Amino acid sequence: MSKLPLRKILGGTAATAxxxxxxxxxSEDSGGNDLITYEIDCTQxxxxxxxxxxxxxxxxxxxSESEAQPHVDSFAPFEECxxxxxxxxxxxxxxxxxxxxxxxxxxxxxxxxxxxxxxGSIVRDYNDQVVPVGPTAEANIDQYYSExxxxxxxxxxTLYGVPVGANVKSFVWYSPSMFAEAGYEIPTTWxxxxxxxxxxxxxxEGVEKPWCAGIESxxxxxxxxxxxxxxxxxxxxxxxxxxxWVTNELAFNDPVVIEAIDKAGSILKNPxxxxxxxxxxxxxxxxxxxxxxxxxxxxxxxxxxxASFYQANWGEGVTxxxxxxxxxxxxxxxxxxxxxxxxxxxxATAFRDAPEVHAFQAYLTSPDWSNxxxxxxxxxxxxxxxxxxxxxNLTKPIDQLSYEILADPATxxxxxxxxxxxxxxxxxxFWTEMTSWIANDKSTQDVADAIQxxxxxx
Amino acid sequence: MxxxxxxxxAGQEFLVMIxxxxxxxxxxxxxxxxxxxxxxxxxxxxxxxxxPAVALIGFGLLFPALTTVVNSFQNRTKDAFVGLxxxxxxxxxxxxxxxxxxxxxxxxxxxxxxxxxxxxxxxLVDRIRMEKVAKTLIFLPMAISMVGASIIWKFVxxxxxxxxxxxxLLNQLLVTFGAEPQQFLLDPPGNTFALIFVMIWIQTGxxxxxxxxxxxxxxxDIVEAAQIDGVSGIKMFVYITxxxxxxxIIVVLTTIAMATLKAFDVVYTMxxxxxxxxVIANEFFTQxxxxxxxxxGAALAVLLFVIVSPIVIYNVRNMRISEGER
Numbered sequence: 157m158s159k160l161p162l163r164k165i166l167g168g169t170a171a172t173a174x175x176x177x178x179x180x181x182x183s184e185d186s187g188g189n190d191l192i193t194y195e196i197d198c199t200q201x202x203x204x205x206x207x208x209x210x211x212x213x214x215x216x217x218x219x220s221e222s223e224a225q226p227h228v229d230s231f232a233p234f235e236e237c238x239x240x241x242x243x244x245x246x247x248x249x250x251x252x253x254x255x256x257x258x259x260x261x262x263x264x265x266x267x268x269x270x271x272x273x274x275x276g277s278i279v280r281d282y283n284d285q286v287v288p289v290g291p292t293a294e295a296n297i298d299q300y301y302s303e304x305x306x307x308x309x310x311x312x313x314t315l316y317g318v319p320v321g322a323n324v325k326s327f328v329w330y331s332p333s334m335f336a337e338a339g340y341e342i343p344t345t346w347x348x349x350x351x352x353x354x355x356x357x358x359x360x361e362g363v364e365k366p367w368c369a370g371i372e373s374x375x376x377x378x379x380x381x382x383x384x385x386x387x388x389x390x391x392x393x394x395x396x397x398x399x400x401w402v403t404n405e406l407a408f409n410d411p412v413v414i415e416a417i418d419k420a421g422s423i424l425k426n427p428x429x430x431x432x433x434x435x436x437x438x439x440x441x442x443x444x445x446x447x448x449x450x451x452x453x454x455x456x457x458x459x460x461x462x463a464s465f466y467q468a469n470w471g472e473g474v475t476x477x478x479x480x481x482x483x484x485x486x487x488x489x490x491x492x493x494x495x496x497x498x499x500x501x502x503x504a505t506a507f508r509d510a511p512e513v514h515a516f517q518a519y520l521t522s523p524d525w526s527n528x529x530x531x532x533x534x535x536x537x538x539x540x541x542x543x544x545x546x547x548x549n550l551t552k553p554i555d556q557l558s559y560e561i562l563a564d565p566a567t568x569x570x571x572x573x574x575x576x577x578x579x580x581x582x583x584x585x586f587w588t589e590m591t592s593w594i595a596n597d598k599s600t601q602d603v604a605d606a607i608q609x610x611x612x613x614x
Numbered sequence: 615m616x617x618x619x620x621x622x623x624a625g626q627e628f629l630v631m632i633x634x635x636x637x638x639x640x641x642x643x644x645x646x647x648x649x650x651x652x653x654x655x656x657x658x659x660x661x662x663x664x665x666p667a668v669a670l671i672g673f674g675l676l677f678p679a680l681t682t683v684v685n686s687f688q689n690r691t692k693d694a695f696v697g698l699x700x701x702x703x704x705x706x707x708x709x710x711x712x713x714x715x716x717x718x719x720x721x722x723x724x725x726x727x728x729x730x731x732x733x734x735x736x737x738l739v740d741r742i743r744m745e746k747v748a749k750t751l752i753f754l755p756m757a758i759s760m761v762g763a764s765i766i767w768k769f770v771x772x773x774x775x776x777x778x779x780x781x782x783l784l785n786q787l788l789v790t791f792g793a794e795p796q797q798f799l800l801d802p803p804g805n806t807f808a809l810i811f812v813m814i815w816i817q818t819g820x821x822x823x824x825x826x827x828x829x830x831x832x833x834x835d836i837v838e839a840a841q842i843d844g845v846s847g848i849k850m851f852v853y854i855t856x857x858x859x860x861x862x863i864i865v866v867l868t869t870i871a872m873a874t875l876k877a878f879d880v881v882y883t884m885x886x887x888x889x890x891x892x893v894i895a896n897e898f899f900t901q902x903x904x905x906x907x908x909x910x911g912a913a914l915a916v917l918l919f920v921i922v923s924p925i926v927i928y929n930v931r932n933m934r935i936s937e938g939e940r
Binding site for chain 1: 690691775886903
């Protein structure tokens with residue numbers, strides 16, 4: 157998949173650009189500041205000199221007001237400290253527009269990349285425009301972020317992106333009350349998960365099935381299936397093999413990858429296990445991913461593997477909590493000792509070498525910003541991997557659970573592979589071939605061969 | 615004056631729009647006023663009147679077209695020429711061949727079927743009592759945007775498993791008559807025909823309207839002469855109506871053929887080009903903007919241009935001939 161999660165929720169149909177800027181005065185009457193109870197120390201920005209009156213422009217794919225305003229609000233303490241005016245510009249068409257702006261020499265000061273793959277190709281193609289992360293921000297990342305997050309912001313040995321958000325994808329959504337009534341415990345190993353699956357399948361009636369899934373997402377149809385395969389890669393292969401796989405050092409049609417796809421197929425292509433409330437296996441291809449988990453609410457489906465951001469899709473009046481209507485458990489690995497986690501996140505890259513830009517990146521990497529951003533996001537759906545983030549500042553339980561998983565020292569975090577692959581694969585054949593794999597029952601070998609053939613040679 | 619560059623809210627945006635239009639109009643008025651004065655050399659008014667249009671066409675149409683042609687012979691990063699490699703890819707990769715075959719199906723079926731249906735319908739409803747109502751019904755789809763029509767038909771084709779309430783009209787009909795619901799948009803090659811049907815549904819109204827006007831323009835004396843000679847029914851249609859509206863049929867066929875080649879909306883909205891339903895126009899978009907393969911996208915765009923050119927040329931020549939007849 158290759159979209160920012162927030163975009164996924166909103167769907168990618170409207171390509172309309174929405175621009176709104178934050179004038180220095182408007183932050184006071186936006187009302188967002190009332191939420192911030194967190195004090196920040198303004199002296200940390202003294203090293204950058206007098207910045208008042210300067211402007212930093214931020215370009216992002218986060219365009220809807222409900223998603224963008226929390227970001228804009230979270231910059232207010234920085235603006236008050238330094239006098240810098242941060243201007244936010246959101247455009248749903250970011251992935252297509254950003255290369256065009258870079259090519260035209262019209263890059264923003266800071267761009268929020270939802271995919272490290274796209275960031276890497278921009279850094280390589282327009283190396284004279286990008287600015288490496290400054291020493292203060294880099295020191296912050298070393299101190300407050302795991303090595304994995306630093307690595308995903310690094311291109312060819314130089315740190316270009318600072319992490320500005322994260323999400324966890326290795327979740328299985330379920331109904332706590334259904335599980336309690338049937339006497340099921342939360343599975344902690346893959347075998348336990350499959351035992352529950354078989355038990356549900358044996359007792360299911362009518363359209364009821366243990367799993368439900370949907371991969372339809374307009375032009376991005378197929379991405380949820382790629383997430384499945386990536387999660388399986390982390391469970392059947394080693395993390396090192398996963399890293400080799402995303403760079404094609406390990407061929408896409410290698411037996412290791414075939415095994416991972418087949419493991420996803422052991423659920424997704426088993427007619428006894430899918431597609432709860434929605435029909436047969438092929439309906440996965442046409443079911444919109446936004447609605448595919450909803451049969452859980454009707455008792456027609458028991459489990460739905462989808463990322464933490466799916467909390468926004470349950471609709472009005474549905475409580476997302478451990479004792480609520482729906483909740484999620486960690487998609488288990490073969491043993492309880494292994495703890496691989498698939499996730500994603502955004503990275504902010506600078507395109508102008510100026511003290512105010514470096515100061516802004518330093519602010520974004522500080523624990524201050526992560527804690528304030530949690531407070532300015534009352535509807536949840538955001539978290540960062542900053543180790544100093546206090547989970548109490550995150551408003552939604554699922555975000556807190558995601559943060560606990562990310563912060564767990566046993567966790568082996570890996571970034572969504574399709575976001576790291578070249579667009580021709582990660583936003584192309586990986587999506588379409590997985591769609592054919594489900595819709596037209598194309599064999600795993602043929603799918604893997606076709607994706608390998610499409611890998612760009614350059 | 616910052617609001618001029620960064621308007622805030624609808625009011626300011628409208629104001630900026632009005633100022634921009636006024637600015638454009640005054641510049642044009644000035645150019646025309648200066649070039650239209652007497653005693654100017656002949657080339658001045660020519661440049662004044664044609665210059666802006668030629669400059670805009672050159673900048674907005676010719677320049678991108680030439681760039682696209684050049685890109686289609688280059689590699690992805692546009693730093694080396696690769697000859698015909700991109701075209702070879704299009705004509706050898708089975709996925710792209712599927713796209714070409716689909717496009718051919720669209721090209722043949724949509725113009726022929728919608729023109730034929732439109733012609734038959736126009737003849738059938740000609741001079742009946744409910745003609746206006748009957749024609750409005752067929753013309754309505756033409757008034758809906760292609761994306762709107764596609765969404766409507768996506769609902770018509772919607773699938774729910776047996777045992778669950780159907781929300782798609784077609785599957786509800788199947789269930790009512792005791793059949794299994796079908797996934798119309800999923801299984802090739804049937805799904806391509808399901809999409810083509812939507813395009814025909816849209817275009818038939820256009821064909822019917824133009825052809826109906828052409829039928830009404832057939833001189834009464836010709837029709838009466840034929841009737842006196844004892845021609846009626848099918849014979850009247852074959853010997854009088856068809857030859858008389860032939861120029862109109864050609865215009866309709868070629869116009870629909872061109873609209874069909876550009877049929878991006880229906881495919882993008884209904885299947886996103888998945889399940890082997892993609893056509894050139896959709897594939898060009900996907901390759902260029904989603905998969906970051908602008909070289910393949912450029913080659914597809916050039917191919918589309920090459921296919922559409924003969925139709926345009928034929929159309930223009932035909933118009934010249936029929937104008938010459940007058």
